[in-house]
Amino acid sequence: MTALYNHHEVENKWQTIWDEEKAFRTSDDHSKPKYYALVEFPYPSGQGLHVGHPRPYTALDIVARKRRMQGYNVLYPMGWDAFGLPTENYAIKNHIHPRIVTKNNVERFRNQLHALGYSFDWEREVNTTDPEYYKWTQWIFLKLFKAGLAYKSEMPINWCTSCKVGLANEEVVNGVCERCGSPVVRRVKSQWMLKITEYADKLIQGLDTVDYIERVKVSQRNWIGKSQGAEVDFAITGKEDKLRIYTTRPDTLFGVTYMVVSPEHPMIEKYKDEISNYSQLAEYREQAARKSDFERTELAKDKTGVQIQGLTATNPVNGSEIPIWVSDYVLMTYGTGAIMAVPAHDERDWDFAKKFHLPIIEVVAGSPVSVQEQVYTDVATGTLVHSGFLDGLSVEEAKKKITEYLEEKGIGHSKTNFKLRDWVFSRQRYWGEPIPIVHCPKCGYVPIDESELPLMLPEVESYEPTDNGESPLAAMEEWVNTTCPCCKGPAKRETDTMPQWAGSSWYFLRYTDPHNKEALASREALEYWLPVDWYNGGMEHTTLHLLYSRFWHRFLYDQGYVPCPEPYQKRTSHGMILGSNGEKMSKSRGNVVNPDDIVRDYGADTLRTYEMFIGAFDLSASWSEDGVKGCRRFLERVWKLQDILTQEEGYSKDLETRMHQTIKKVSSDYENLKYNTAIAAMMSLLNDFYKKNGVTRGEYKTLLTLLNPVAPHITEELWQTAGFEGRLYQTSWPEYDEEKTQESTVEIGVQVNGKMRAAVVVQKDEEKEQVLQAARQALGDKLSGTVVKEIYVPGRLVNFVVK
């Protein structure tokens, strides 16, 4: 009898050997074909690894290990996205420097990942808080600044009342802070901004050239939110000034019955003296400003507004005089901050018109119900009416014609708008990359010289953000006061730091050449390794990290620093691992599973196998301790194959087809995110060995190799025990013969009128007549009546249609 399977011994042994042999070091030999597999590097939180982490990491570890066995030079790296608020908050609370907190957390994460046996090349580990790393984050910022894509702007930002920090739109969820859940209010601050909007079109177009799962592409497109329309100038009656609006429905111009401007629209201030109810408007504006985003959203259904008394506008196409209203359903931050209202054909305008008893004029006919009763927004079938020269046209045609008309008359033009806003890039926090800019009273914002990078984060006494919203760095007078790189006069450093998204926007570039002192990576390394062949990460990063990093990468491409426009060739996404009650794991729900416990009690190989077997990779799945046990049992049965191992080489006659089929299935399943069925196929094969009560050395060898990417330790141990040559991780991936995957006999289903009635076993290439004959025989007297049709699907079934 063989020894029992002791996962502690086996896993420790092989992890040590792999380290000593530098088994998974990425080669600098660029003559081999390359494969770059990437998973999102974690934020090293104080809680340690979550059972959610191993799911994507194991999936791509499988791909990486398989690719190595297939002869590729594989880059499968890991690092730390270590700047960020939780670390800083922990540091404040416990009076420990965030650098120390980060170091401890990283060590814990590294040990945990190491214990799972991942084939990361640890010599390429990166850390966003390392000055040697953030030097290049700052360098990219300077390039953005010099290209005019970084600018400072006074603007209302989302202000988290608890974190005391400005947030990007993407970080505000349902009006509350994504991190701490506190209410977010609007506050005007001077902020560094990145002009991601300038790349909106390129970011949409780039999606057509990459292989991302469809839902990722869809959410990116929706987030960027491109819309085609027109800007039109309405005269303010009796004034020189025009009121410019944006619309996607210029065809409905004849149906305008009023206009609406946002509460912050500058025309209100400009015509202050002529507006008889100015104080009422001012009060309305103040109310709107006080509303948090959350309230704005909550109250969305009930429209509010005030009419501007003393000013009216003139419709440029028919000269009719129309009132102007102020309402917060019009946003200053989109389009021109003013709209033309066509209540008959826009839902919001319709609601507003009904509430304030404004006229509704139908200009697109086709609604079964009067537009007085119900809004009509269908653009596919309607026909223009009451619209002068547009009458009788379809919406599509009318849009085209009216736009031409507007351009001809000089009162409007076609215009593309995006929902995407510029990226708020500064944080009033300590634990982030310092922004390498100096503010000089004479020269304005001046970049520091690249030779001075990295601009080190100085040591401070307190990391607390100040109540007036300034970064803790602002209190560091020695650091803040500097000389202007331009005029050498006295100047002050920027005290805001970069958001956490900065470091993660280019980390995949650094992995290709992580120790380079002269450049973010060498040209040669970038050309060899890019683009990333397969990038897997969470759906929650689709509109943040994924979009930001594509933006930076595209910018670096335009500047000539990287060789390809898109950073990631393929993007997939994994489902979440939920608690055993089907809810999201959280401390408050008490359903958290600690991966350390699973590794201790069942072993890393069991955890890896279980997380791959748990269900379809892209769907969420609930944790089940019984499921873990099942996978452990499977590995123990693999272990015990030693007891029935024969001396025979090659495959036994009766399992040859099964072997070739399994190699084929497992190989393709690993490539297609179907890890669960790959494991099921290996379980089936294992059952066959036990049924036969014997496994040849050839069969054993193949099973161990196929299973190795999922359960690397146990398979490597069994490989050695069986006396196979060399290391399993250096072995070639098994080949299969397509012809040998075909069974020589097949079972054919026999149906009568589509109902399954019998089955017959025939030779694979049996003649049709013979098969039908056999089928009739099998049916016997179950086949009665007149056969009007015989359907024969070779290798599948026979169906007799009987009357």
Next chain:
RNA sequence: GCGGAUAUGGCGGAAUUGGUAGACGCGAUAGAUUUAGGUUCUAUUGUCGCAGACGUGCAGGUUCGAGUCCUGUUAUCCGCACCA
């Protein structure tokens, strides 16, 4: 409201181009081993039943044949949310 996804046994989940629904695992039942429990092994396990019928959220349709295609509908989850 808009966009995306999902719906199959007691449970997690399998099912090339429409072609034998329920692979694989869990759980359960019975038996063997054991003083017993656990482990392990063997057998059974969609439902109802005597041969037979019914079964992939629901209602229709196309087809010799539908989990798969079409039309409508319901529920759940995720994302976005006054973007003119």
